[in-house]
Amino acid sequence: MSKTSHTPTSSFTKELAEIPGGEGINQCIQCGICTASCAVASVSDRYRPRQLIQKILIGKRDEVLKSDIPWLCMTCRMCEERCQEGVSPAEIFQAVRHLAVKEGQVPSTFTNVADQVLRDGWMLEEAYSDFIEDDREDLGLETDLAFDAEFTQKLRRKYFGGEKKK
Ligand code: SF4
Ligand code: SF4
Structure with a gap:
């Protein structure tokens, strides 16, 4: 080569x-x-x-x-x-x-996702509707997808120095 x-x-x-x-x-x-x-x-x-x-x-x-x-x-x-x-x-x-x-030139699409993960702990909290929960229940899947909020808070404090924004 x-x-x-x-x-x-x-x-x-x-x-x-x-x-x-x-x-x-x-x-x-x-x-x-x-x-x-x-x-x-x-x-x-x-x-x-x-x-x-x-x-x-x-x-x-x-x-x-x-x-x-x-x-x-x-x-x-x-x-x-x-x-x-x-x-x-x-x-x-x-x-x-x-x-x-x-140089602070990260496209907002990506910073928005990072903010969302830091805020909610995962990307899909807002998308996790009652309908999806019902579907999961019908399929016999786990419906409580609650993320470990305490862990997210620790990460945020350690690396970003802030509390959860709501
Ligand atoms: S990087 Fe792409 S354009 Fe450049 S030499 Fe390799 S294959 Fe060709
Ligand atoms: S997606 Fe990126 S790594 Fe994959 S072929 Fe295209 S330029 Fe290369």
């Missing part, structure tokens, strides 16, 4: 190559095999791993860090398996996400 390293074309590329996971970006030759192999790309025209790497290579720092696209990678690593240059878009996009977190 070729390991040719190309000259970085932007300061953003150099910056990312310094972050763990981002090192391989200089080896990308923009062949597009990653996009052709990607399960997310197969269901969404918005998600194109090759194109996202291209934006990094040409230095579109703001656009990439403010975008929700790097957050759509499900890290299946099929792209990594097939890339003939030994590049891992999954690792590169993880490095992008780390940088985005450091």
